[in-house]
Structures are given as C-alpha cells and as structure tokens.
Amino acid sequence: MKLFLIGVMALLASVILHGFQKPVNAEISLHSDDPHRQIPEGVQFGDRPNLLQQGQQYYANGQISQSITAWQSALEVAEAQSSNTARIQTLNFLTSAYIDAGDLDAATTSNTESVTLIESIQPQTVQTQSLFAQALNSRGMLDLLSGNAEQALITWQQARAIYQQNNDVTGTITVGINQAQAFQSLGQYRKAKTTIEALVDSLDTRDNDLLKVRALKTLGVVLQNLGEPVDSKAVLDKSWELSREIAGDAETAEILFDLGNVAKDLDRFDIAQEYYETAVSLASSPARKLDTRLNQLRLALQLQQFTSARQYIDDIYPLLDALPASRPKSYAVINFAESLLRLNQVEDNGDIDLSAVAEFRQPQPIVELLKVAVNDSVNIQDTEAQAYALHQLGKVYLQFNRLGEAQRLTAQSLDLAQLINADDLVARSASQLAETLSAAGDQEQAIATYEIAFQKLQALRRDLVAVNADVQFEFKENIEPVYRNYVDLLLKDEQPTQAALKQARSVMEALQLAELDDYFRDACLDTHPVSLEDVDSTAAIIYPILLDNRMEIIVSLPDKTLRNYKTRVPLEELEFNFDLFYSSFSPGYPRDRHWRYSQKFYSWLIEPLEAELFEQQIKTLVFIPDRFLKNLPMSALYDGEQYLIEKFGVAISPGLQLFPQGERQQNLNLFVGGLSEARQGFDSLPGVDKEIDIIAQKSNSKVLRNQNFTYDQLIDTINNQSFPVVHLATHGQFSSNPDETFLLAWDQHISLDKFDTLFEKRRLGILEPIELLVMSACQTASGDDRAVLGLSGFALRSGAKSTLGSLWPVSDESTTELMIQFYQQLVEKQSTKAEALRQAQLELLRNSSYTHPYFWSAFILVGNWS
Numbered sequence: 001m002k003l004f005l006i007g008v009m010a011l012l013a014s015v016i017l018h019g020f021q022k023p024v025n026a027e028i029s030l031h032s033d034d035p036h037r038q039i040p041e042g043v044q045f046g047d048r049p050n051l052l053q054q055g056q057q058y059y060a061n062g063q064i065s066q067s068i069t070a071w072q073s074a075l076e077v078a079e080a081q082s083s084n085t086a087r088i089q090t091l092n093f094l095t096s097a098y099i100d101a102g103d104l105d106a107a108t109t110s111n112t113e114s115v116t117l118i119e120s121i122q123p124q125t126v127q128t129q130s131l132f133a134q135a136l137n138s139r140g141m142l143d144l145l146s147g148n149a150e151q152a153l154i155t156w157q158q159a160r161a162i163y164q165q166n167n168d169v170t171g172t173i174t175v176g177i178n179q180a181q182a183f184q185s186l187g188q189y190r191k192a193k194t195t196i197e198a199l200v201d202s203l204d205t206r207d208n209d210l211l212k213v214r215a216l217k218t219l220g221v222v223l224q225n226l227g228e229p230v231d232s233k234a235v236l237d238k239s240w241e242l243s244r245e246i247a248g249d250a251e252t253a254e255i256l257f258d259l260g261n262v263a264k265d266l267d268r269f270d271i272a273q274e275y276y277e278t279a280v281s282l283a284s285s286p287a288r289k290l291d292t293r294l295n296q297l298r299l300a301l302q303l304q305q306f307t308s309a310r311q312y313i314d315d316i317y318p319l320l321d322a323l324p325a326s327r328p329k330s331y332a333v334i335n336f337a338e339s340l341l342r343l344n345q346v347e348d349n350g351d352i353d354l355s356a357v358a359e360f361r362q363p364q365p366i367v368e369l370l371k372v373a374v375n376d377s378v379n380i381q382d383t384e385a386q387a388y389a390l391h392q393l394g395k396v397y398l399q400f401n402r403l404g405e406a407q408r409l410t411a412q413s414l415d416l417a418q419l420i421n422a423d424d425l426v427a428r429s430a431s432q433l434a435e436t437l438s439a440a441g442d443q444e445q446a447i448a449t450y451e452i453a454f455q456k457l458q459a460l461r462r463d464l465v466a467v468n469a470d471v472q473f474e475f476k477e478n479i480e481p482v483y484r485n486y487v488d489l490l491l492k493d494e495q496p497t498q499a500a501l502k503q504a505r506s507v508m509e510a511l512q513l514a515e516l517d518d519y520f521r522d523a524c525l526d527t528h529p530v531s532l533e534d535v536d537s538t539a540a541i542i543y544p545i546l547l548d549n550r551m552e553i554i555v556s557l558p559d560k561t562l563r564n565y566k567t568r569v570p571l572e573e574l575e576f577n578f579d580l581f582y583s584s585f586s587p588g589y590p591r592d593r594h595w596r597y598s599q600k601f602y603s604w605l606i607e608p609l610e611a612e613l614f615e616q617q618i619k620t621l622v623f624i625p626d627r628f629l630k631n632l633p634m635s636a637l638y639d640g641e642q643y644l645i646e647k648f649g650v651a652i653s654p655g656l657q658l659f660p661q662g663e664r665q666q667n668l669n670l671f672v673g674g675l676s677e678a679r680q681g682f683d684s685l686p687g688v689d690k691e692i693d694i695i696a697q698k699s700n701s702k703v704l705r706n707q708n709f710t711y712d713q714l715i716d717t718i719n720n721q722s723f724p725v726v727h728l729a730t731h732g733q734f735s736s737n738p739d740e741t742f743l744l745a746w747d748q749h750i751s752l753d754k755f756d757t758l759f760e761k762r763r764l765g766i767l768e769p770i771e772l773l774v775m776s777a778c779q780t781a782s783g784d785d786r787a788v789l790g791l792s793g794f795a796l797r798s799g800a801k802s803t804l805g806s807l808w809p810v811s812d813e814s815t816t817e818l819m820i821q822f823y824q825q826l827v828e829k830q831s832t833k834a835e836a837l838r839q840a841q842l843e844l845l846r847n848s849s850y851t852h853p854y855f856w857s858a859f860i861l862v863g864n865w866s
Contacts, residue, residue, distance in 0.1 A: 051077065054089065059097060064538050068097045070325065082431060084121060088114050088131045095138040100285075104145060104380065122390035126166055131762045133162040133171055140178060145327060145835040146382075149182045151213050156182065158271070171273070173199055173211055177218050189701040192222045193828040213242045217255050224258070224700045236262060253282035257292050269303060286322040290332055293319060297339050310356040313340075330385040333373040334392050340366045340394055370396065382426065387416035391429045398436055402754060407436045409457050410738075414452075427456035431482045434489075443489055445470060450486035457482060458510060483511040487545060491564065501562040505554050508543055512624065512654050536832075536866050539620040541653075542614055544605060546571055546626045557616055565608035577601070578628050585808070587854045594853070598638035606637055606644065613648070620649040620834045620865055633807055636857035643853070644842050649834035651865035671717060672696050674729030674777070682731040682744060685777055687812035691729050698827045699725075710747045712755065719761045726800070729819075732778035734805065743778065762799045768860065772826075772833060773800035776819050777812075802833050802863040814855040818844055834865035 042819045051074035058067035078086035078336045080800035091114035098107035114135045118140040121128050136159035143152035156175045163171030176199045183192035196219040203212045223229075236259050243252045260275030283289045297312040316336055322847040323329040342360050348354055354361065377386035397403075410433040417425035430453035437446035457479070490496065490504040508745035541556035551574065581597035583589070613621070621644070623634050634652070635645035644650060672695055676688040689705075694701050702721065704713055709730070718726070734744035742749040750758070761767045804822075806815075821843045825836035837859065844856040 004653035019285065037541065043585050044399050050095065054095060055097075059093075059100075064100050071097065084117050085127065085131070088128075088135070089119050091117070092131065092134045093139060095135070096131075096141075099138070099141055099145065099685055100287075104142060104326065107138070108142055111135060111142060115139070129162050130166055130168065130171070133159040133166075133168070133175075137175060137178065140175075140182075144178075144182055144771050152182045153179055155616065161193065161613075169206075170211060172562070173215065174200065175257065177211075177215055180218055180222060189764045190282040192225075193219075196222055208242050208246055210247055213239050213251060213255075220255075220262075221258055224262050224265065228832045229262045233259065233262045233266070248520070249282040250288070252286050253279045253284075253288055253497065256282065257288070257295070260292070260295065264299060269299060272299060286319045287328060287332075290316065290323070294332060294335050294339070297336075298342075301339060301343055301346075303685050304352055306352070306354055307356045309343070313357070313360065325380050327377075327380070327382050327385050330373045330377050330382065330389060333369050334389055337366045337369045337373075337392055337396070338598050340369070341399060352658070353534055363396055365400075366396050367393065371704065376707045383416055383420050384422055387413045387420070387422065387429070389426050390416070391425065391432060394429075394432060394436070394670055397686065398432065400638050401439075403436055403440045403779075405408055407433065407440065410436055411414050417484075423459060427482070430456065430484075435485060438485070438489060443492065447486070447489050450482070451490065452509060454486055454510070457514070464596065476744035479514065480511065483514070484547065487552070488547050491545075491566075494566075496563060496564055499566055501554055504545070504552075505543060505556070505562065508545060508554075508624070508626070536620060538617065538618060539622055540618045541622045542605070542609075544626055544629055546574060546629065551604060553605065553609065555612070557612070557618075559616065563609060565611060567604045567608065569604060574604075575628055578632065583585065583630065585857070590850075595638050598636060599851075600630065600639055602637040602639050602644070605634075606639070618648065620651060620652045620832070622653055622801075622865060624653050633853065633860065634862075635838075638854040643845070643857075645838055645845070645857070649832070649836045649838040651861045653863060668724050669721075670699050670701040670725045670727055671704075671721075671723040672701050672729070673709045674727075675706055675709055675731065675746060676729075677706050678747075679731075679746060680744060682726070685731070685812050688777070691816040691819050695727060695823050696718070698823045707746055711745045711750060711758075714745065714748075714750075718758055719767070722768040724768070724776070726770050726772070727774040727819075729776045730778075732775060734778060741773065759799055770800040772802045772804065774804045774819070776804075776806075776815055777809075778805055798865065802861060802865065804833075804837065804859060804861050806858040807860060808854075808858050810858045811850075811855055814844060814850045817847070817850070818856060818859060832866050833861055837861050 001078070028473070031057070033549075041296055051070050055067040055070035055074065056396065058064075058070060067361065071090050074086060075090045075094065091110045095107045095111045095114065098110060115132070116134045118128055118135060124132075136155055140152040140159065142156040143149070143155055156179050160172055160175040162174060163505075176195060180192045180196040183195060196215065199215050200219050203215055206212060216239035220232045220239060223232035223235060236255060240252065240255045240259065241288055243255055256275045256279035260272045260279065260627070263269075263272035263275055273296060276299075279292045280289050283292065293312050294313050297309055297316065298308040300306070300312060317397070320329065320332060321334070323332070325747060340360050343357055344363075344366075346352075346354065346361075346472040359365070370389055373389035374386060374393065377383075377389055386453055387847050390413035392411050394406045394408075394413060397406035397409065410429055414429040417429050430449050434446045434449035437449060461480060487504045487507050490500045490507070494502070496504070537558045543554040543556075545552040545554065548571050549568070550568055553565040553567065555563040555565070558704070577597060577600055581594075584594035584597050621634070623629075625632060625634075630652075635643065635650045637644040672692050674685070674688045674692055676685050676692075677681075692703060692705060702717060702723070704717060706709075728743060730744045733741060735741045742751050742757075744750070757768070758847065762769050818840045821840035822836050825831040825839045826833065829836075841856040844850040850856060
C-alpha cells in the first residue's frame, strides 16, 4: 500500500531535512578488508587493470561523473576480453554511479544487462551468486527511488538470502541497512529502528570500517524520525567520530548534515547552521550541497533571517541547474518552492526588513520553479513526482487566490495520484481541491471531494503517526485541518440534515482518534464502536466543535436523533474567555467574577439545548470536548443559580469508539496503592493514609503502600489477580507530551510505556479488564491545553473502561473526603460511576470548607460512565 508518508516522508523528509538518503553499496568500498572492493579473481583488464579501483576512488570522493567515465572504460576492456564476470562487476558499479547521478534510465539499463548476463552463466558459482546479490541490491535501490518501497524490501530480502547463504557478513549488513531505509520511507519507523539496532549490535565485534559508520548514521536518522533527538545525536556523534578516522569528506558531510537536522530539532539553531555550513564545505557533490542549502534556507526563514535567506537562495539556483532531470531534482525543486511559498506568508508589518527577499514575495519565481519540476517529471516518466509537483503548483495559485489555475492543476494532480493508487497524494490533493472548490463557492462538490480525502486518511490511519514534527507534515498544521474544513462545510447550513450531522460526528470521532494516534506516535488503539442506546438510555452525548468563526454543538439523544446548535463566537474570543475562566478556579479569586466567566460558557454550551435535555429526561451529560475545552471542568458551569453538577451527572470521553460499554460489577474487588510519604522530590500526602484505609474497608481489597508501592510489586500484584477497580493515590502528571506523563511509585516514575507492561495481561485477555482506574492525587500539566490526552492515555494503556483523575492539584484533605464519598456511592449504593462522582462532588459543595469549585470540580470521569 502506498502511504501518506511517501508523499510526505519520501518526498520531503528525504529532501527537506535528510537529503536523499543513499542506500549503501556493498560493492563499492574504500577498505581493503572488504571483499566487495576486490576485482573478481582471474579477471584481467589488459593495459588498464586499475580502472575499477580508479572509479572506486572517484566515487568515494563524490566525483560521480569521473567514476562513470572510468568504469565505462573498464566495461569496454571487459567486453573486448569477452569476460562476462568482469562485465557484470563493472555494470554493477555503473548502476550505483548512475543512481547517484540521478540517471535512473541508465541505471536500469545497466542493471538489467547485469542480471541478464548473470542468468546466462551456468552453472552458478558462489562468485556469480555474489554478483547477483550486488545486482539485486542495486535493483532494490531503483525500486525505492521509483516510490515502490514494498518491492524494494522484497528485492533486498532476495539479496540478503544470497549473502547469508554465502556467509557474506558485509553484504548481509549492507542490505539490512537498506531495508531499514525502506521501512523509513514507508513510515514504519519502529520496524526501521528494530532492524538497524539489530545490525548495529552485530557490528560491535567488527573492526571500525565504512559500513559501521553508515549503520550508525542510519540508526541516528531513524531515532530522529521517531522523535528521539537526544539519542539520535549520541549515535550520530559516534558515527561522525568514526568517519573522521576512516571515511572521506563526502561521508562526513552527510553525517554533519544529519547532525544539523538534530540540532534544529533541539532548537540549537546556531549549532545547526554550523553543522550545515561545515557539511557544505566538505561535500563534493552538487546534490549534497543542495540538500544542505535547502535546509539552511528553511531554518533562516523560520528565524526570519532574510539576508541569510537571500544568500542561500542565490546558492540554490546554480546547484539545481547542475543536476540532471531526476526524481531527487524534482523533489528538491518542490522543497525550494515550498520555502519560497512560506516566505510569501510572512506578514510585512514594518517591524522586519524584507528587502533582501522582496523579489521572491510574488508567485512568478515559484511558478517558474515548479513548471521545471513538472516538465522534468514528464520527461523522465515519473508520474508520482509529476502529481506532487502539480499539487504544489496548485497550492501556489491557491495561496495567491488564482482559483481557476489552482483548481485545474490540483485536479490533474488528483487524477494522476488516483491513476497510480498513491493514496497519500490522493488524500492531500483531494483536500486541496476541496478547499479550492469551497473558495470558489461550489460547496456541494467541495463536500464530495473532502469525503475522498477523509476516506483516504482513514485508510492510512496507521501511518499517520507523529514523528519528528519537522520531518512529517505536522499533524495540527496539515492533517487536522482536513477534518475540520470538512465538518465546517457539512454544518454550513442553518439546519443540517441528519445525514450531514451523522457524517460530521463521524469525522470528529475520527479526528479524536487521529489526535490520540498522534499523541502516542503510533496507531495503537483498536476501537470498539458502540451506539448511544447500548450505553445508557438516559444520557446525552455533546460534541462541541470549535471552528474558526463559531462553535457547533451536535447532541446525540437516546431517541437516535441528532440536534445541532450554533454559537457564533469566534475561536479567539472563546479561547480568551477560557483562559480567564480557568484562571478563576484559584480559591482566592473573587467569586462573582468566577461565576460571570462560568455563566458565559454555560450560555454557550448548555443553554441552547437545556430545554431539550429536560424534555428527554436526561440524567447524564457526556462531553466529547474539542481543543482547549478538554481542560474545562464541565461540572462547574453555572447558570446563575446552580452548577451543572446539581442538575446532571457529567462524564468526559475522547470518543465513544474508545470506551465500550462496561458491566456493572456486584463485587468490586479493589487494588489500592499509593504514597503518603515524601518521595523523589515530591511532597508528602498525609491524607492518603486515611483515604487508603477507609476505601480498603469498603470492599475486598489488596493494599500496597509506601515502601511496598514499587513498580515490581505493582506488576506482580496487578498481573496475577483480577481487580475491577484500581485506585492509585500518588503523585503524577498528565501532559500532552507522553514523555512527561507519569505516575510516581516508591522507586521510580511509571511512564506510559511502563503502563503497557503493568496491564499487559488485561490487554491480551488473560485477565478481566479494569472497570475503573482512579488516580486521586495526579494533575494535568499547567498551561497544557492537550494535557487531558495524558489522562486518556493512561486509561487507554491500562485498558480501563473508565478513569477518574483531576485537572489540577487539589487539597489533600478535600480529595480524601471526595474519594470516601465516591466509593460509598459506588460500592454501598451501587450507583453508576457518573452518579457516584456527582453525589461525591455535591457533598463537598454542601460542605462550607469546600464549597468553592476549586475543591470538587477538578475531578473528571473519562470513559464509560455507567
């Protein structure tokens, strides 16, 4: 399957940030201990026996054209000598050189001739099989460059089998490195990481050589793509150290280029530019210099260093001219055009000097560049590159509001992408075409075209995972708008049809799921869709959708109908008022101002649908909040007389697909664990002892406390006994960054990844899933409007049907009281989870010491509420 990341990753990651990552050629090496460097035994070259070695030296120095000349001469000598073995070896060398020169037609011709000659030699010997593996290695490169990474993997697997059969360790490692790069181009970074780590481990006992340098380099790039820049830098530094000892300047330049990318990821922009500049000085090929200058240009524009940007632009044009028509050149042009397009998006407010780049702040230079890319791709019959160039050209015209040209070119891109089944480009071009159609006023056709994009994104879901934000088109910038623009059009009418409402709801559900995929950097969630009436016939599901110019509210009611309410408040105004409201939850904040902010959100979110809720006898409101509303304590919405919690039970869900219906447990066996003592820099929680003691009395319970509350004991207990309820009274934090989301055990932080191990048997079905996970002393990260994803993350990783957590750090004493009341309702009165939380919150509200919403509204129930 062609993936979204081929259009993004193979086109842009290979060019914008990493250059075109050259697969490794085992047959071209600098070191005498490498058997692939040697001329096959018994082959004579008349008066020119050193032509192969001369070509190798040229090739190692990046002098590709000279290496081709030397090997063409060697081929003539071999043909004159009628030596098929020498011809095959030389053709294999030429194939690799033609690939690096961007002449894929010549590379394909020489590769085909090599394979034909090999097949004519009978019987096959170890030597001819080795030459065949070399030819297959080159054919895999051609497959990858043609956008067919799946076929490249198959071809390289054939080559690897031959190398292993011949006990050729160097060849085996070489092909493994190439397979890792193919996995990268498919967006399968974890497979790439696993593959290359195994290779690096196998190199530990090997003497330092060029292959080891390249393996470490490849691993470093994979780690960067996985969003692990610190580890990436450590590996690349090791590769760089080795390269300075044993490799040439060309190899070192590539490593410095990658180090520049990592420094950029770490926001060390000055160091990144130093790496890039050194890479340019060492690089001998125009292609490597071009890749580096393109990155420097992108970084200079990001930092608004426009004088430097102009210098890079002036360098880029002649470097482009030096390249022959090829896919790498087409993608470099597209990259260059994208940077110039971003330059045109810089607002000239008089505070910055744009004079150095003024002539490029218009469409014509970008259009001329992209026409070259289109023509080149047509000439080399590269349909995918042509489709992408047309897409980019359409994007330029769309930005400059030339809708006719934008529509025509984007439609051509879409047609070509569909012709070659490039789902990634189909999704991207369909989305852009829909945007163009909408701008032109053709709403009906725009909706139909957005549906094409949406369906492709759904099909590619497992590949739309977040890696380094600069490598992949960032989720919020490029993927999320497809969903939102589609919903915007579906709900444009004052009274959308039921079909439109259902589709809008489905799109928002998909967006919630995609956001969690993005959060986990992996499409790790298997969904179990349920219908509303199967969960609770007295609940209403409320989808507030925040669009740029309004808030749309879709309400799912038990009678299977959907309602739609529009609140025409701009997104900026909503966000401004949310910040005020959220800040007002401090206990010292004036009560009247807090109520005023709360009433605003009540009027926006609840008032339009309140009459319908009472008419339908709704008891529980389940919110699927959007954007910053995820951090809004819905229970504290105030109508001027009552809080929402005084009228309804309240629950939160990241999407109904994610939390299937729970089963009411008659005997709630509890696991209760926590820390009351200060630990690892965190304060003591004196109320935890009382909380644990009283909760443990409510039911048959297993307790781990303080020194016994270690990660190993947690695993041993949780994975060897079923507990419908797991209650953890300890410090922790929910963050939009998975690496900053954790729970505190006595001996360590329990990360999301460790949570996987903790609840593994439940995910595998060996033990019953958790009905309720309670984290009573945790909090969401301050100022993080996506932090509730961390709370959802713990819930989903544990497999819990429901999770109870808090939005901010709450008083230790009030938390204990709320938890005691919650379990009394849940265990003794057999209340639903939502009703148990509601009654516990009401008890605190009636207590004069805790009447302020700060004490009781922070607690939210995520997931199944029944």
